[in-house]
Every structure is written in structure tokens, then in C-alpha cells.
Amino acid sequence: MDKLFSCCPALEHLIIDGQVDDVLSYNINISGPKLKRLQISFIVHKFDTRSSNVVNYVCQIFVxxxxxxxxxxxxxxxxxxxxxxTDAKSMRKAKIDFLDVDELDNLHCFLGLADRVRRLFAEIFNVKYLSVSAAILGALGIKDQHLLPTFDNLKHLELQLQTCCCLQSLPTLLKLSPNLEHLVFENNTKFCADDNEDEFVHEWDAPEFVPVCLFSHLKTICLREFKGCPNEMEVAKYLVKHGKALNKVTIYTRFCEEKEMKLQPPIASLCLEVSKFPRGSKTCEIGFLTFT
Structure with missing residues (x-):
């Protein structure tokens, strides 16, 4: 790898797409004097996170x-x-998408995932655009999230949810982003069905103090895959109520499947309820878009 990079002094875009099959340790040294964009994806085929012997796996990759x-x-x-x-001061955009929360719960204790998350965030603190899977913050625990750096330059944040418990990450990220202007909130969870209540025991817990960005900088909010479950409604109500600088809130909701019709509120009533939320900004407009 070192020889390869030494032969590519003008390299600007690098994609590393790896498939790891064995219990090994890799060291990858990337040197690119003109490298501007780096994409890394590793899939571990034989790493069963549900196995009782998972602790015996020591496969690690150092970049x-x-x-x-x-x-x-x-x-x-x-x-x-x-x-x-090394010296990530020029970084302006980062997208970090790890794995599901359940797998994180099994792994972070013995693979040091929490430390890796903290170190990675500490090195990309200068970004203006950040897309992050909320699941990785679960590796830290709510009490440890204060160890993350402040993203003073962050203007655009996209937060991907896997389960409702990931909602607990939102107050932390808002607090760490004092100059945030645009928030995209995507809910990739299944609707909160009665027979799956154990998966959604983590209710929305509003922060004690309103994050600075909400009453001073946040201009637009985009809520994707909005399903109208109680936690989502509370989050939307909180953001609209405390968004003093908000200009526009856009809510994307889809026509639900027939089997979910009894669980998800009708779109018309959902839109009506959200439109009645108290607004912290007199110029804030709330728009709804539906799709199949």
C-alpha cells in the first residue's frame, strides 16, 4: 500500500472497499499530499456479533x-x-455510518468502540457538514457523551435513527453544535407497535436547557420518514417551539402499508396536529410532503 500511494502523488479521491474474513490485524497507512476525499467501507463476513465467542475475535484495522x-x-x-x-483542519464534510445499536451493545465493552468514537469525533471537529448514525453515540452512553468535542463550525447536521432510543442523542448533538443552521432528522425505525414495546422504552427526554443553536441559528429543519409516533411528535413539538430563528420546517411522511394503517395516524390528522404546535419563530412555515 505504501508503494502504491508513493506512485500516485496527484491522487485526490480514494475508495477503500474491504471484505475481512479472518481474525487478523491490519495496518493501512494512507499518504496523499493532494488527497481530498476518502471513502472507507469494511464488511466483516465471519464476525458474528451474536456469538458467545465474539470476545475471542481480535480483528482490527488501523487507518x-x-x-x-x-x-x-x-x-x-x-x-x-x-x-x-494527521492534521484534519481542512476537513469540511464527514459521513459516519456504523452498525445497529444491538450490535454496538455487544461490542463496545471489549473492542474499545467508545474510545474510537471519541477519538474520531475529536479529529473531525472542524467539519461544516456532518451526517452521523445515532447508533454510534450509543456506544458512549448518555453520561459519557459530554466527552465529545464542540463542533463550532458545523452548519449542516444529518442524524440517522435506527431505534427510538437514538432520540437521546439529539440533545447532545444540538448542544455540541452551537452554530448549526440546518438539521435533517431521518427516522429509519419501524413504527412503535404494541407488540414491540420493549424496543421503544426510551422516551424523549427534553434537555434541561435549550441548546444555543435552537434559539439563535437554526434556520431549517427537515424531518424525514416521519411516522407520528409519540416520541417523534414530542421531538417535533420541542424543536418548533424553541426554534426562535426557524424559517421552515419540512416533514416527509409516507403512505403506510395496509398492515400499519391501525398503528400510524392518518396523514391528514397528523398534519393538522403538527400545524397547531406553538412556534417560537413568527416567520416559521411548516410544510408536509407525502410519498409512497
């Missing part, structure tokens, strides 16, 4: 990137990777 002009970092599903970014 050391010496790329002073790196602007974009895209990481996907590589919970076994440790990163060391």
Missing part, C-alpha cells in the same frame, strides 16, 4: 491518514477500524 488537504471523509460499517488523521 493512519496523512492527508493535509483532506476535505471529505465517508466511513461505512467499519466498527473494527481505528483512525488516526
Amino acid at each position: 493512519n491518514a496523512d492527508a493535509p488537504y483532506l476535505e471529505e471523509l465517508d466511513i461505512y460499517y467499519d466498527f473494527l477500524v481505528s483512525y488516526s488523521l
Whole structure:
């Protein structure tokens, strides 16, 4: 790998797509004096997170990137990777998508995932655009999330949810983003059905103090895959009520399947209820878009 990079002094865009099959340890040293965009994806085929012997697996990948002009970092599903970014001051955009919460709960205790998350966030603190899977914050625990850095330059945040418990990550990220202007909130969970109540025991817990960005900078909010379950409604109501600088809130909701009709509120009544939320900004408009 070192020889390969030394032969590519003008390299600007690098994609590493790896499939790891064995219990091994890898060291990848990336050197790109002109590298601007780095995409990394590792899939571990034989790593069964539900196995009782999972603790015996020691497969780890260490990525050391010496790329002073790196602007974009895209990481996907590589919970076994440790990163060391040399001088990431030029980075403006990062997308971090790890795995599901259940797998994180099984792994972070003995693979040091919490430390890796903290180190990675500490190295990308300068970004203006951040897309993050809320599941990775579950590796830290609510009490440890204060150890994350402040994203003073962050203007655009996209938060991906896997389960309702991920809602607990929102207050933390808002608090850490004092100058945030645009928030995209995507709910990829299934609707909160009665027979799956155990999966949604984590209710929305509004922060004691309103985050600075809400009453001073946040201009637009986009709520995708909005289903209208109680937790979602409370979050939307909180954001609209405390968004003093809000100009527009856009809510995307889909026509639900027939089997979910009894669970999900009708779109018309959902829109009516949201439109009645108290608004912290007199200029705030709430728009609804439906899709199949």
C-alpha cells in the first residue's frame, strides 16, 4: 500500500472497499499530499456479533491518514477500524455510518468502540457538514457523551435513527453544535407497535436547557420518514417551539402499508396536529410532503 500511494502523488479521491474474513490485524497507512476525499467501507463476513465467542475475535484495522488537504471523509460499517488523521483542519464534510445499536451493545465493552468514537469525533471537529448514525453515540452512553468535542463550525447536521432510543442523542448533538443552521432528522425505525414495546422504552427526554443553536441559528429543519409516533411528535413539538430563528420546517411522511394503517395516524390528522404546535419563530412555515 505504501508503494502504491508513493506512485500516485496527484491522487485526490480514494475508495477503500474491504471484505475481512479472518481474525487478523491490519495496518493501512494512507499518504496523499493532494488527497481530498476518502471513502472507507469494511464488511466483516465471519464476525458474528451474536456469538458467545465474539470476545475471542481480535480483528482490527488501523487507518493512519496523512492527508493535509483532506476535505471529505465517508466511513461505512467499519466498527473494527481505528483512525488516526494527521492534521484534519481542512476537513469540511464527514459521513459516519456504523452498525445497529444491538450490535454496538455487544461490542463496545471489549473492542474499545467508545474510545474510537471519541477519538474520531475529536479529529473531525472542524467539519461544516456532518451526517452521523445515532447508533454510534450509543456506544458512549448518555453520561459519557459530554466527552465529545464542540463542533463550532458545523452548519449542516444529518442524524440517522435506527431505534427510538437514538432520540437521546439529539440533545447532545444540538448542544455540541452551537452554530448549526440546518438539521435533517431521518427516522429509519419501524413504527412503535404494541407488540414491540420493549424496543421503544426510551422516551424523549427534553434537555434541561435549550441548546444555543435552537434559539439563535437554526434556520431549517427537515424531518424525514416521519411516522407520528409519540416520541417523534414530542421531538417535533420541542424543536418548533424553541426554534426562535426557524424559517421552515419540512416533514416527509409516507403512505403506510395496509398492515400499519391501525398503528400510524392518518396523514391528514397528523398534519393538522403538527400545524397547531406553538412556534417560537413568527416567520416559521411548516410544510408536509407525502410519498409512497
